Amino acid sequence: MIVAEDLHRSLNGVGVLKGISLEVEEGEMAALIGGSGEGKTVFLKHLAGLMQPDRGRVLVNGQDLSGLRRKELKRLREGLGFLFQGGALFQSMTVYENIAFPLREKTDMSEADIDERVKEELAQVGLEGAEQKYPAEISGGMAKRVALARALAQRPSIMMFDEPTTGLDPTIGHSIQELIGSIHERFGLTGILATHEIPHIFRIVDTVAMLYEGEILFRGTPEEIMECEKPSVRRFLADSMPPEQYRLEGTAAAARSEYAEEDQ
Numbered sequence: 001m002i003v004a005e006d007l008h009r010s011l012n013g014v015g016v017l018k019g020i021s022l023e024v025e026e027g028e029m030a031a032l033i034g035g036s037g038e039g040k041t042v043f044l045k046h047l048a049g050l051m052q053p054d055r056g057r058v059l060v061n062g063q064d065l066s067g068l069r070r071k072e073l074k075r076l077r078e079g080l081g082f083l084f085q086g087g088a089l090f091q092s093m094t095v096y097e098n099i100a101f102p103l104r105e106k107t108d109m110s111e112a113d114i115d116e117r118v119k120e121e122l123a124q125v126g127l128e129g130a131e132q133k134y135p136a137e138i139s140g141g142m143a144k145r146v147a148l149a150r151a152l153a154q155r156p157s158i159m160m161f162d163e164p165t166t167g168l169d170p171t172i173g174h175s176i177q178e179l180i181g182s183i184h185e186r187f188g189l190t191g192i193l194a195t196h197e198i199p200h201i202f203r204i205v206d207t208v209a210m211l212y213e214g215e216i217l218f219r220g221t222p223e224e225i226m227e228c229e230k231p232s233v234r235r236f237l238a239d240s241m242p243p244e245q246y247r248l249e250g251t252a253a254a255a256r257s258e259y260a261e262e263d264q
Helices: 040-047 070-077 095-106 111-124 140-152 170-187 222-226 231-240 251-263
Strands: 002-011 014-024 029-033 055-060 080-083 158-162 190-195 207-212 215-220
Touching: 002 040, 014 040, 014 207, 014 215, 029 040, 040 055, 040 158, 040 190, 080 140, 095 111, 095 140, 111 140, 140 170, 158 170, 170 190, 207 222, 207 231, 215 222, 215 231, 222 231
Parallel strands: 029 190, 029 207, 080 158, 158 190
Antiparallel strands: 002 014, 002 055, 207 215
């Protein structure tokens, strides 16, 4: 579904992406992890066609983004949703208007159909009754839910999540992760989730890719990364998790089992 081949990109003369290659299969949810400043957001923007590489290419559904004309790229993006790190809500619009905006701008849906879709998306993210509130009147967690509802309004087949829990307290952050996981299961989306929230994110993803110094240092399952012997991987995991949670073997599997028991 998504293929990045030998991506290189420099910003202000500094190499950010240094030959990244990555594949994400249809229906797969992949986590892109790594420290701050490692280029996770830059990489996601390349996959969405919002930035162009200095070298290399991105293919989405077999289409090379660099070879698409503006209209072709616009058509491809109609099947792609992007949840920005800050939410990117229009502050002068209500919650309802924010979610309705892409439907009004990019589709020929009637107002009656738009109204039904907006209410459906609000219900899905647990925000029924918040239609007439403005972003300044809701919490950070609610704003992330509104942004997610807007990203899903056009029923994309591919979703990209850029640090969806940044700035939220752990409880709300985990609820957002759970919401993303349930949406993935319900719609079978192909997704890439850039985050530094581990190991909790391991319960909702199929694979993990670790970005380090401009390259993909590791690619595998959540269980495999917890068993990885590479010093940089082990150091990142140890620094990102409380000591009592970090165990080299079995942490991801244990977390999945623990959460499964909670769900039951």
